[in-house]
Amino acid sequence: DQQVKQNSPSLSVQEGRISILNCDYTNSMFDYFLWYKKYPAEGPTFLISISSIKDKNEDGRFTVFLNKSAKHLSLHIVPSQPGDSAVYFCAAAVKQQRANNNDMRFGAGTRLTVKP
Amino acid sequence: EPEVTQTPSHQVTQMGQEVILRCVPISNHLYFYWYRQILGQKVEFLVSFYNNEISEKSEIFDDQFSVERPDGSNFTLKIRSTKLEDSAMYFCASSAIGQAFRNEQFFGPGTRLTVL
Numbered sequence: 695d696q697q698v699k700q701n702s703p704s705l706s707v708q709e710g711r712i713s714i715l716n717c718d719y720t721n722s723m724f725d726y727f728l729w730y731k732k733y734p735a736e737g738p739t740f741l742i743s744i745s746s747i748k749d750k751n752e753d754g755r756f757t758v759f760l761n762k763s764a765k766h767l768s769l770h771i772v773p774s775q776p777g778d779s780a781v782y783f784c785a786a787a788v789k790q791q792r793a794n795n796n797d798m799r800f801g802a803g804t805r806l807t808v809k810p
Numbered sequence: 811e812p813e814v815t816q817t818p819s820h821q822v823t824q825m826g827q828e829v830i831l832r833c834v835p836i837s838n839h840l841y842f843y844w845y846r847q848i849l850g851q852k853v854e855f856l857v858s859f860y861n862n863e864i865s866e867k868s869e870i871f872d873d874q875f876s877v878e879r880p881d882g883s884n885f886t887l888k889i890r891s892t893k894l895e896d897s898a899m900y901f902c903a904s905s906a907i908g909q910a911f912r913n914e915q916f917f918g919p920g921t922r923l924t925v926l
Contacts, residue, residue, distance in 0.1 A: 730917075737814070737901050737917030738853065783853060798915070800845075802852040 697721045698786050700801035708809055713771040715804050717784030720765065724786035724799075729758060729769045732781045732803070741782075742769070774808045781805050812836045814918035816902050822924045823892055831887045831921045833902030842885045843903040843915060844877065846870070853901065859885065892925045899923075 699718045707713045717727075725746040730738035744751040744758045744767065751758050757770045771778055784801040815834045823829050835842050844856040857867040859877055874890045885904075889896055899922050903915040 728914075735919065737903070737919050739917065740914045743914070798855060800853040800855075 697724075698784055698799045698801040700784055700804050702804050703802070704805040704807070706807045706809065707774050709776055710773045713769075713774045713778065713806055713808065715769040715771075715782050715784075715806065717767050717769075717801055718765055719767075719786050721786070721788075721799075722765070723788050726787045727758070727760060727767050728785040728787070728798070729756075730783040730785060730800075731778075732783060738783055771806075774806075776808045776810050779806055779808050812916075814902055814904055814916050816900075816918035816921050818921060819919065820922045820924070822926065825894055825925055826891050829889050829892055829923060831889075831900050831902075831923070833885045833887070833918055834883050835885055835902065835904030836906070836916055837883070839904035839906045839916070841865075841905045841915075842877075842879070843905075844887045845901040845903065845917075846898040847901065847920075848895075848898045856887070856900075889923075892923075894925050897923055897925045 697720050705713060728743040729741040731741045732738045742751060742753050742756045742758050744760050746762060749760050755771055758767060760767045781803045783803045785798050787798040814836055817832045821829055840860060842859040845853050846856055847853045854870060855868050857871045857877055858865045862879060876888045878886050885902060887900060899920045901920045902918040905915045
């Protein structure tokens with residue numbers, strides 16, 4: 695099941711610079727996309743999401759961009775901070791009108807390291 | 811802040827034994843999920859549960875798996891006869907009804923299952 699792909703297993707950036715994490719998906723039924731952050735020994739925590747009716751969603755230092763025609767989304771973190779060092783998972787879902795939260799599929803994750 | 815809790819944090823068992831992983835979702839949430847992450851691999855959806863029944867399950871969730879909400883607070887995952895390949899981190903998650911456009915699932919810290 696490779697419906698959601700994160701092709702970069704790791705990324706290293708300098709503190710203060712921009713981090714760009716990429717994600718591709720194959721299932722055109724996906725209409726809702728999420729990013730989760732995971733620290734060691736903890737469960738994933740929700741970071742930011744975007745609906746397919748938008749192409750950009752911003753929350754503080756975090757911005758998610760969606761390119762539906764390319765089936766690609768990216769997470770931008772600017773400026774990056776050492777505390778952002780974690781594994782970032784992209785997830786995609788088929789959103790139902792009845793608020794059914796099924797069908798969320800995760801990518802393999804990208805380990806971000808922000809160096810001071 | 812309310813959180814999802816899971817016990818135990820680490821479970822070691824012999825192949826063929828039954829294990830029960832326990833989760834206490836956030837109290838006003840109505841949707842419950844189990845995911846697993848095999849070491850070094852992506853987070854995989856196992857099952858979702860709503861209104862005291864399974865709403866969806868993945869191909870991983872075969873007959874050796876079952877879920878139950880035995881009382882008003884606990885949500886359990888039972889593996890009847892564990893196999894070596896069941897060794898993984900198991901995450902419980904929950905979400906509230908009505909978050910139609912956030913689809914935010916709150917994850918617990920995980921239970922690491924080691925099958926020997």
